[in-house]
Amino acid sequence: MREAHTVAQVRAAEAALAGQPLMDRAVAGLAATCARLLARRRGRVYGARVLVLAGSGDNGGDALFAGAALARRGAAVTAVLLAPERAHPGALAALRATGSQLTADQDVGLADFRRADLILDGIVGIGGRGGLRPAAQPYARAGRRGLLVAVDLPSGVDADTGEVAGEALRADVTVTFGTHKPGLLIDPGAEYAGTVQLVPIGLRPPAAPVQALQHADVAALLPRPGAESDKYRRGVLGVLAGSERYPGAALLAVAGALHGGVGAVRYQGRPGEEVVRRHPEVLLTPGRVQAWVVGPGSGDEAPGALADALADEVPVLVDADGLTELARLGPGALAGRAAPTLLTPHTGEAARLLGGGVTAQQVAGARLHRARELAERYGAVVLLKGSTTVVARPDGAVRVNPTGTAWLATAGSGDVLAGFTGALLAAGLGAFDAASAGAYLHGVAGRIAAADAPVTAGEVAQALPAAWREVCGV
Numbered sequence: 001m002r003e004a005h006t007v008a009q010v011r012a013a014e015a016a017l018a019g020q021p022l023m024d025r026a027v028a029g030l031a032a033t034c035a036r037l038l039a040r041r042r043g044r045v046y047g048a049r050v051l052v053l054a055g056s057g058d059n060g061g062d063a064l065f066a067g068a069a070l071a072r073r074g075a076a077v078t079a080v081l082l083a084p085e086r087a088h089p090g091a092l093a094a095l096r097a098t099g100s101q102l103t104a105d106q107d108v109g110l111a112d113f114r115r116a117d118l119i120l121d122g123i124v125g126i127g128g129r130g131g132l133r134p135a136a137q138p139y140a141r142a143g144r145r146g147l148l149v150a151v152d153l154p155s156g157v158d159a160d161t162g163e164v165a166g167e168a169l170r171a172d173v174t175v176t177f178g179t180h181k182p183g184l185l186i187d188p189g190a191e192y193a194g195t196v197q198l199v200p201i202g203l204r205p206p207a208a209p210v211q212a213l214q215h216a217d218v219a220a221l222l223p224r225p226g227a228e229s230d231k232y233r234r235g236v237l238g239v240l241a242g243s244e245r246y247p248g249a250a251l252l253a254v255a256g257a258l259h260g261g262v263g264a265v266r267y268q269g270r271p272g273e274e275v276v277r278r279h280p281e282v283l284l285t286p287g288r289v290q291a292w293v294v295g296p297g298s299g300d301e302a303p304g305a306l307a308d309a310l311a312d313e314v315p316v317l318v319d320a321d322g323l324t325e326l327a328r329l330g331p332g333a334l335a336g337r338a339a340p341t342l343l344t345p346h347t348g349e350a351a352r353l354l355g356g357g358v359t360a361q362q363v364a365g366a367r368l369h370r371a372r373e374l375a376e377r378y379g380a381v382v383l384l385k386g387s388t389t390v391v392a393r394p395d396g397a398v399r400v401n402p403t404g405t406a407w408l409a410t411a412g413s414g415d416v417l418a419g420f421t422g423a424l425l426a427a428g429l430g431a432f433d434a435a436s437a438g439a440y441l442h443g444v445a446g447r448i449a450a451a452d453a454p455v456t457a458g459e460v461a462q463a464l465p466a467a468w469r470e471v472c473g474v
């Protein structure tokens with residue numbers, strides 16, 4: 001499990017270790033990574049051109065100290081100071097002692113930025129407020145041929161949220177200290193961070209408000225039939241999806257559901273004949289279910305379908321047209337429910353659920369905040385889809401999904417996700433776990449099915465068993 005902590009938590013954990021050489025540990029890890037990258041790229045550190053961009057705080061100090069370590073190994077280091085009168089004095093002295101060039105001339109900095117083998121972004125770290133300031137903005141736009149290593153986080157990215165106000169530096173590698181920061185895991189910030197490497201420095205922060213599961217965590221959540229299992233005990237998922245107008249959504253939601261670990265899928269929508277023709281395993285008869293999926297392709301039938309599903313005191317996953325209907329009804333529609341509800345909006349649906357003129361673009365720019373806001377307002381677990389899928393619980397706990405591929409942005413892949421995740425709910429996982437495991441495996445399936453080429457939603461569904469096996473290591 002990767003854990004991400006807020007700036008306030010990092011500061012508190014740092015304060016508890018006062019007197020320990022945290023900066024030395026951070027710098028040692030940073031310099032080692034830079035040396036490794038240079039050795040991989042050009043065979044050796046000696047003779048490499050390194051540019052250090054140093055701001056006024058300890059983030060700049062880390063970058064300057066690491067620059068000094070690389071200079072001692074024979075790199076030709078130039079440091080550009082963005083706030084020369086406030087640069088970290090000890091780090092400045094260390095770099096000066098190596099005979100490296102120090103300058104406040106941004107023209108020199110920009111020229112070096114274009115030709116350096118490696119650039120260290122130490123403009124600002126967790127002490128950053130607001131977007132990149134004007135002096136640093138040209139670096140966000142300039143071209144370069146070398147690698148950019150962000151110190152702790154890319155300058156311009158908000159550490160707590162991943163929001164980017166204006167511009168940010170785009171890193172190939174981010175070397176982060178002590179713990180991950182939410183902004184490194186959530187787009188748009190995550191997109192700027194490149195590959196993230198964590199350097200342990202001995203911090204002992206509290207429970208993480210934001211987590212990213214890994215294979216073993218997901219494997220531990222997945223249902224597994226035992227000797228006592230039968231198809232009913234494994235759970236039955238009810239699917240209220242598809243309509244005369246959108247029969248495909250029913251087929252795709254069922255295709256996802258059949259791979260989600262339930263004993264049976266009960267389809268209760270309109271195009272039942274087509275569903276059974278394609279998926280003969282499906283039950284069409286009414287009967288008890290352990291969870292419902294409602295909404296994919298429901299079209300005009302969404303109001304009735306949503307009302308039916310919500311009236312049943314079992315967990316309900318609401319997607320697509322079900323969400324549009326829920327947005328019309330408002331959070332009150334869920335108020336009386338004792339069983340969990342899981343909402344799976346994309347950014348446009350999330351904007352509709354939030355109302356008040358919020359746009360899809362605003363949701364995409366502030367995923368963490370908006371997913372939490374929705375979860376709290378509706379008293380439901382929210383799985384906010386998109387380039388970074390964020391799963392939020394009403395109490396504010398968040399899991400960020402690390403799997404997936406942009407090839408998943410294809411019609412119907414959300415229907416597969418809804419069916420699959422609904423099946424995990426029916427198999428007995430809690431809503432937060434079902435959403436996290438559903439998004440995770442759907443992302444792995446997307447990667448397997450796409451293999452760097454266009455993919456259809458049906459192929460993603462077919463790849464779910466391979467994803468399940470990969471995650472469980474079988």
Ligand SMILES: NC(=O)C1=CN([C@@H]2O[C@H](COP(=O)(O)OP(=O)(O)OC[C@H]3O[C@@H](n4cnc5c(N)ncnc54)[C@H](OP(=O)(O)O)[C@@H]3O)[C@@H](O)[C@H]2O)[C@@H](O)CC1
Pocket residue numbers: 010011014022023026055056057058059060062123124125126127128129130131132133151152153177178201203
């Ligand atoms: N925590 C830990 O355990 C450890 C932390 N370590 C390191 O310390 C870093 C944090 O250092 P920090 O606290 O000095 O803050 P930092 O990020 O350098 O920036 C603050 C300075 O920048 C300025 N500034 C603000 N906003 C700005 C902007 N948008 N654009 C430009 N400038 C801006 C602000 O000054 P202002 O101009 O606002 O007065 C202030 O002077 C952390 O990221 C990690 O690298 C490790 O060494 C060891 C263990």
Ligand SMILES: Nc1ncnc2c1ncn2[C@@H]1O[C@H](COP(=O)(O)OP(=O)(O)O)[C@@H](O)[C@H]1O
Pocket residue numbers: 320346385386387388389404405406407408409410411412413414415416417442
């Ligand atoms: N840029 C992206 N990168 C990664 N995954 C994406 C991206 N855009 C969309 N996705 C994923 O693709 C799926 C699309 O779901 P959705 O928007 O509901 O599509 P549909 O309604 O057509 O089925 C979701 O799992 C979402 O997280």
Ligand SMILES: [K+]
Pocket residue numbers: 059121122123124125150151152153154155
């Ligand atoms: K930085």
